[in-house]
Amino acid sequence: MSWNKPHLLDIESLTADEITTVLDTATAFKAVGERAIKKVPALRGKTVVNFFVEPSTRTRISFELAAQRLSADVINFSAEASSLKKGETLKDTARNLEALNADIIIIRHSATGAPHFLSRFLKSSVVNAGDGAHEHPTQALLDTFTIREKKGKVAGLNVTILGDILYSRVARSNIWSLLKLGANVTLCGPSTLVPKVFEKMGCKVTWNLEEAIRDADVVNLLRIQHERQRKAMFPNIGEYTSLFGINKTRFKNMKPDVLIMHPGPINRGVEIDSQVADCDQSVILQQVTNGLAVRMAVLFLVSGGKGPQEVAAPTA
Amino acid sequence: MPERLIIMNPAALQRTLSRMAHEIAEKNDASNDIIVVGVQRGGVHLASRLATQLEQICGHPIPTGTLDVNFYRDDLDTNYTPNVQPTQIPADITGKVVVLVDDVLFSGRTTRAAMDALKDLGRPRRIQLAVLVDRGHRELPIKADFVGKSIPTARAENVDLKLKEDQGDDTVYLERI
Numbered sequence: 157m158s159w160n161k162p163h164l165l166d167i168e169s170l171t172a173d174e175i176t177t178v179l180d181t182a183t184a185f186k187a188v189g190e191r192a193i194k195k196v197p198a199l200r201g202k203t204v205v206n207f208f209v210e211p212s213t214r215t216r217i218s219f220e221l222a223a224q225r226l227s228a229d230v231i232n233f234s235a236e237a238s239s240l241k242k243g244e245t246l247k248d249t250a251r252n253l254e255a256l257n258a259d260i261i262i263i264r265h266s267a268t269g270a271p272h273f274l275s276r277f278l279k280s281s282v283v284n285a286g287d288g289a290h291e292h293p294t295q296a297l298l299d300t301f302t303i304r305e306k307k308g309k310v311a312g313l314n315v316t317i318l319g320d321i322l323y324s325r326v327a328r329s330n331i332w333s334l335l336k337l338g339a340n341v342t343l344c345g346p347s348t349l350v351p352k353v354f355e356k357m358g359c360k361v362t363w364n365l366e367e368a369i370r371d372a373d374v375v376n377l378l379r380i381q382h383e384r385q386r387k388a389m390f391p392n393i394g395e396y397t398s399l400f401g402i403n404k405t406r407f408k409n410m411k412p413d414v415l416i417m418h419p420g421p422i423n424r425g426v427e428i429d430s431q432v433a434d435c436d437q438s439v440i441l442q443q444v445t446n447g448l449a450v451r452m453a454v455l456f457l458v459s460g461g462k463g464p465q466e467v468a469a470p471t472a
Numbered sequence: 473m474p475e476r477l478i479i480m481n482p483a484a485l486q487r488t489l490s491r492m493a494h495e496i497a498e499k500n501d502a503s504n505d506i507i508v509v510g511v512q513r514g515g516v517h518l519a520s521r522l523a524t525q526l527e528q529i530c531g532h533p534i535p536t537g538t539l540d541v542n543f544y545r546d547d548l549d550t551n552y553t554p555n556v557q558p559t560q561i562p563a564d565i566t567g568k569v570v571v572l573v574d575d576v577l578f579s580g581r582t583t584r585a586a587m588d589a590l591k592d593l594g595r596p597r598r599i600q601l602a603v604l605v606d607r608g609h610r611e612l613p614i615k616a617d618f619v620g621k622s623i624p625t626a627r628a629e630n631v632d633l634k635l636k637e638d639q640g641d642d643t644v645y646l647e648r649i
Contacts (some may be wrong), residue, residue, distance in 0.1 A: 160553060184540060184556045193592040196543035226543075456543070460554050 166291040167332040181453035199228035202259040209235040209265045222451035281458040296329030298447040311338030319378035344368035348389040376417040403429045480644035488620040493525035503530040512540040512557040514575030517637040537561035544585035566594035577603040580614035
């Protein structure tokens with residue numbers, strides 16, 4: 157077990173051991189979430205700021221609840237209601253939050269690298285809750301956690317990520333996490349959204365759905381991110397569904413123990429049919445539950461001291 | 473090279489645990505209510521050894537669990553890198569006698585955290601504390617009910633115990649650094 161980082165900025169810079177530490181810690185927090193008393197005093201007296209410059213509901217709520225279950229105080233700060241609208245720079249806004257003695261700043265921003273930028277001058281811990289099309293580390297950690305929980309391992313599994321890869325920070329973070337833990341990653345979707353250049357990261361790229369799902373142990377479906385597409389990347393939604401949507405027939409051609417995952421929100425009838433979304437192999441709602449445990453683990457670990465463990469963990 | 477003194481050899485360790493098990497049985501007439509809980513990580517194997525002996529004395533199974541106290545510690549943001557281990561308690565602790573087991577009693581802060589952690593899992597009728605070594609230097613008003621050996625130590629010294637279960641030699645050492 158090892159974790160000595162004050163921030164969680166991306167998965168790319170983590171080691172396999174650090175990823176495993178988050179997953180192991182999250183296992184303990186998941187058990188906390190199943191008790192009658194779901195709260196622990198670990199971050200009592202700490203202030204956590206949810207600094208969401210780009211709108212989000214589920215990630216923000218998950219972080220908010222995670223912070224509350226650790227007994228931290230939480231402030232929600234969204235771009236619409238903020239002074240960013242009045243012309244303040246990101247740096248000045250962040251420094252103002254720091255001046256309130258915030259211990260952890262959770263940031264979502266449409267610009268790649270915004271969390272890294274903040275981490276260079278803030279004393280607070282910075283947690284990336286999604287930066288542009290770059291990374292969404294906690295989503296990848298909760299997806300990896302869910303795979304490990306259901307399959308008992310990650311190494312050697314065939315994981316297919318299907319859909320809008322080009323614009324997806326979830327895909328990028330997942331690719332790093334899965335490859336570092338030894339999974340085989342296949343990317344699939346329309347060629348305009350799944351460029352061959354992703355092979356440089358170490359995964360397989362195919363535009364043939366049947367080939368991508370035949371041997372998959374896990375299929376992670378991504379939503380088409382209309383809000384990020386500045387021009388039409390495929391003719392229409394109907395064509396996407398007929399070529400890449402997971403329906404009952406395609407589901408039958410998959411391995412019987414395949415895991416169906418989706419970071420949400422799902423678009424029923426587009427990338428996934430209702431029968432598949434609601435079947436026993438679908439773990440979409442369990443991902444939400446695990447997301448809470450993983451985010452508790454992340455907030456807990458970035459708050460840890462940086463001293464050597466021998467000094468740190470006295471036996472009495 | 474730190475100086476290492478043996479303060480308990482394997483035979484002494486076994487006799488000590490046997491004596492502690494008898495003391496636990498003696499103090500708790502209603503042995504059916506006992507739950508033995510080892511504090512991660514040093515207390516876990518000791519707890520299962522004590523429970524095995526208790527089962528022989530009482531003639532029935534004794535529920536045994538593990539407790540991780542990391543979420544309840546008070547030194548998270550000072551010099552401490554958390555290493556969270558599983559908490560597994562096999563039965564509801566409400567109304568039961570929980571015997572907390574740890575290897576070394578030092579500042580008392582781990583025990584304080586363990587009592588807070590137990591409080592969130594239920595309301596035990598009584599919590600008792602069993603430690604193999606009490607080395608002094610308490611920082612909180614905490615006292616063990618069952619003590620294997622009391623050893624006056626200096627702060628700079630270290631009590632080191634590695635059990636067979638952890639590929640150790642079942643010997644307790646005092647290290648002078």
